[in-house]
Amino acid sequence: MHNRPDLIYCYDGSFEGLLCCVFESYDQQEIPLDIFSPASLQTTLLPVKEIQTEPQKAKRVFDSIPKKIGLAALDFIQRAFLTCHAQKELYILLFLRKGYRHGPSVMDMLTDEVVNTLVTAVKHLDKESHLLKGFIRFSVVNNTLVAQIEPKNYVLPFLIQHFRERYPEERFLIYDATHGMGLIYQPYKAMIIPIEELQLPEVDEEEQTFRELWQLFYNTIEIKGRHNPRCRMSQMPKRYWKNMTEFGEGQTLVQKRTKAANELPGFSGRLLTEKEG
Amino acid sequence: MTVDVFDKLKILTDAAKYDVACTSSGVNKRAAAGGIGSAAACGICHSFAADGRCISLLKVLMTNVCAYDCQYCVNRRSNDTPRASFTPRELAELMINFYRRNYIEGLFLSSGVLKNPDYTTERMIEALRILREEYRFSGYIHAKAIPGTDSVLIARLGLLADRMSVNIELPSQNSLRLLAPDKSKHSILMPMGYIQNRIQENSKDLVKYRSVPKFAPAGQSTQMIIGATPDTDWQILNLTESLYKKYKLKRVFFSAYTPVAENSLLPALNTKPPLLREHRLYQADWLLRYYGFAANELLDQNQQSFNPYIDPKCNWALRHMEFFPVDVNRASYNSLLRVPGIGVLSAKRILTARRTTSLTFDGLKKLGVVLKRAQYFITCSGKRADRVKNTSTAFLQSLLSDKTRDLYRQNFLLGEQSEQLSLFEPLADQQNQHMQEELRQCITGRI
Numbered sequence: 155m156h157n158r159p160d161l162i163y164c165y166d167g168s169f170e171g172l173l174c175c176v177f178e179s180y181d182q183q184e185i186p187l188d189i190f191s192p193a194s195l196q197t198t199l200l201p202v203k204e205i206q207t208e209p210q211k212a213k214r215v216f217d218s219i220p221k222k223i224g225l226a227a228l229d230f231i232q233r234a235f236l237t238c239h240a241q242k243e244l245y246i247l248l249f250l251r252k253g254y255r256h257g258p259s260v261m262d263m264l265t266d267e268v269v270n271t272l273v274t275a276v277k278h279l280d281k282e283s284h285l286l287k288g289f290i291r292f293s294v295v296n297n298t299l300v301a302q303i304e305p306k307n308y309v310l311p312f313l314i315q316h317f318r319e320r321y322p323e324e325r326f327l328i329y330d331a332t333h334g335m336g337l338i339y340q341p342y343k344a345m346i347i348p349i350e351e352l353q354l355p356e357v358d359e360e361e362q363t364f365r366e367l368w369q370l371f372y373n374t375i376e377i378k379g380r381h382n383p384r385c386r387m388s389q390m391p392k393r394y395w396k397n398m399t400e401f402g403e404g405q406t407l408v409q410k411r412t413k414a415a416n417e418l419p420g421f422s423g424r425l426l427t428e429k430e431g
Numbered sequence: 432m433t434v435d436v437f438d439k440l441k442i443l444t445d446a447a448k449y450d451v452a453c454t455s456s457g458v459n460k461r462a463a464a465g466g467i468g469s470a471a472a473c474g475i476c477h478s479f480a481a482d483g484r485c486i487s488l489l490k491v492l493m494t495n496v497c498a499y500d501c502q503y504c505v506n507r508r509s510n511d512t513p514r515a516s517f518t519p520r521e522l523a524e525l526m527i528n529f530y531r532r533n534y535i536e537g538l539f540l541s542s543g544v545l546k547n548p549d550y551t552t553e554r555m556i557e558a559l560r561i562l563r564e565e566y567r568f569s570g571y572i573h574a575k576a577i578p579g580t581d582s583v584l585i586a587r588l589g590l591l592a593d594r595m596s597v598n599i600e601l602p603s604q605n606s607l608r609l610l611a612p613d614k615s616k617h618s619i620l621m622p623m624g625y626i627q628n629r630i631q632e633n634s635k636d637l638v639k640y641r642s643v644p645k646f647a648p649a650g651q652s653t654q655m656i657i658g659a660t661p662d663t664d665w666q667i668l669n670l671t672e673s674l675y676k677k678y679k680l681k682r683v684f685f686s687a688y689t690p691v692a693e694n695s696l697l698p699a700l701n702t703k704p705p706l707l708r709e710h711r712l713y714q715a716d717w718l719l720r721y722y723g724f725a726a727n728e729l730l731d732q733n734q735q736s737f738n739p740y741i742d743p744k745c746n747w748a749l750r751h752m753e754f755f756p757v758d759v760n761r762a763s764y765n766s767l768l769r770v771p772g773i774g775v776l777s778a779k780r781i782l783t784a785r786r787t788t789s790l791t792f793d794g795l796k797k798l799g800v801v802l803k804r805a806q807y808f809i810t811c812s813g814k815r816a817d818r819v820k821n822t823s824t825a826f827l828q829s830l831l832s833d834k835t836r837d838l839y840r841q842n843f844l845l846g847e848q849s850e851q852l853s854l855f856e857p858l859a860d861q862q863n864q865h866m867q868e869e870l871r872q873c874i875t876g877r878i
Contacts (some may be wrong), residue, residue, distance in 0.1 A: 259786065262783050262784060262786045263784070263788065264780050264784040264797065264798055265788060265790065265791075265793075265795075265798065284473075285476075287471075287475050288536070291532060292531065292533050294531065294532065299531065299533075319461035319462060320462065320467070320468060320533075320570075321467060321531070322464065322467070323462075323466070323467065364528050364529070366437075367440055367525070367529075368532070368534050370440055370441055371440060371489070372478065372486070374440075374441055375448050375480050376482045376484075377449065377480075377482050377484075377689060377704075378482075379703070380482040380483075380484075380689070380706065381481055381482055383481055383483075385479075385482075385483025386479045386481055386482070386483045389476070389479045389485070399534065
């Protein structure tokens with residue numbers, strides 16, 4: 155077995171394709187420097203080896219994982235594959251190689267660099283999908299619930315169960331703008347399909363009213379004596395804000411107007427409260 | 432929805448915001464066919480207000496009209512404030528529309544006392560009935576039991592809600608008598624005991640018959656106001672502990688008192704809410720619930736208040752240096768939990784990781800252990816950390832958080848005079864002197 159510091163694998167970006175890279179690595183007794191997908195492809199001076207996706211090879215690798223390393227490890231690398239880690243493919247390959255050597259105990263090797271890297275990436279994915287269960291904001295359009303998200307990780311598969319248990323009788327769409335995918339549900343089936351772009355129609359009056367009611371609630375529930383924007387930011391990072399109703403257009407308008415007014419002499423924060431009422 | 436609803440929502444949110452319990456945890460449920468709403472045992476935060484507090488539930492009052500005159504409360508009878516009431520249907524409709532848009536995880540419903548406790552509770556029951564029966568809502572509902580309500584009504588409320596709570600508000604009978612003349616320890620503890628009995632009976636029935644309707648399946652909680660009365664941290668923590676033990680509460684919440692009234696019995700209006708104290712109490716509460724500490728280990732007759740500069744766990748560690756060092760490759764889970772810098776998660780990871788390898792300090796870092804602190808209290812297979820600065824300054828520095836380090840500097844004006852953060856300056860404040868004494872003993876004696 156030798157490391158090949160001069161070789162790069164290139165696969166088609168599918169999970170099966172990645173499993174074929176694992177196959178190739180064993181077949182050729184080599185470990186590539188990195189694994190590129192069409193999404194991460196960059197120009198490189200190093201030789202690039204195209205790895206063809208062959209279902210049979212993929213299946214052999216897939217079936218061997220629960221047998222040799224355990225079901226938990228299979229679930230783990232499937233999650234790892236959906237994370238936004240830049241070198242997730244290479245680390246999954248290295249992880250599997252370790253797994254074949256050590257068996258199921260590889261899952262316990264939390265201080266190992268490879269395992270730790272993937273554990274951290276998966277934690278990030280789990281955290282983000284948990285946060286989004288709360289931060290997603292639907293608009294009611296033609297009696298369908300529509301939401302847009304921009305997650306770093308590919309979280310849609312982890313949202314299906316939660317939202318179908320929450321809204322079994324509704325029709326809803328969650329559009330992941332980062333990955334160009336959408337989760338579509340209608341009673342009682344869900345699927346994930348590619349969506350290029352989503353243009354939302356104008357919202358009706360009822361929708362607008364509830365948005366404003368929510369903004370009113372959001373602004374009122376704060377205890378001003380405990381104002382702590384840093385704490386809010388660490389709990390709810392700013393990158394989520396732009397798709398959240400409480401920071402919607404109406405909101406920024408109110409804030410802007412208030413800010414302008416507050417800068418005039420004689421006004422000190424009074425206007426905001428009056429505006430909301 | 433009329434403009435009227437905007438006014439009501441504003442008034443009734445404003446009146447409810449000092450209630451701290453906004454969690455949606457403790458129960459797993461999914462919508463029944465034809466219904467809406469689920470719940471996750473871990474709880475889900477839907478937003479965070481600008482004060483950094485989680486918003487999980489639509490937290491409002493049914494009405495802020497109140498027959499009582501509790502001095503610490505914004506809704507007291509004698510306060511000149513605009514009053515409003517939701518009709519049960521208005522509230523249910525508002526809630527379900529927020530829920531559909533995923534703004535919230537459920538409803539937190541409390542109320543001022545309109546006419547009398549029974550009448551108030553009946554209105555709350557009606558709102559919950561509409562949600563549960565007409566909208567077939569199976570999401571999370573937290574309902575407040577009003578002290579003095581008939582137990583038949585409490586029973587009905589408990590069958591509609593997931594969690595119930597009765598607020599203790601003031602941690603001693605004496606404080607209650609002074610500030611909340613309409614309430615008594617008895618009127619608060621009675622419904623609490625009743626709810627606990629029903630939950631227990633219910634869980635027995637559930638074993639026998641699966642179709643028994645669930646009574647408050649997410650348990651009950653309570654809340655205490657911190658800093659409105661002279662009760663000490665020690666008293667509060669002991670009360671908290673006994674509530675967990677006797678009444679099997681799921682949570683005890685603490686609310687730093689924000690002055691809302693001019694009253695000679697209460698802190699002045701310009702008093703800042705004692706946030707650091709509240710923070711220390713929550714830290715201690717965590718130690719009781721997840722770390723296996725007892726209230727009397729953290730505080731005692733002689734030390735009745737938490738140290739403002741270091742957290743309760745470090746404080747305990749400093750007073751029990753004979754317990755350390757703990758060897759991470761051998762120590763039990765419970766001993767690991769007592770090490771400053773090791774939490775529940777990292778302790779569990781240590782147990783997992785040491786199955787395959789002998790842990791080193793580098794490895795611990797990957798597991799999420801805060802080595803800055805932990806290094807003074809642990810060994811890895813008998814070895815201490817390399818390059819540990821074994822000076823008392825470095826040791827103290829490591830135990831202070833960034834915030835308290837600033838506080839310490841401000842109060843003692845040390846940082847500028849000497850680059851050393853000295854522990855040995857003479858201090859006027861007796862309590863601090865006591866703490867310094869302790870620190871000195873620990874440090875010179877042990878490290």
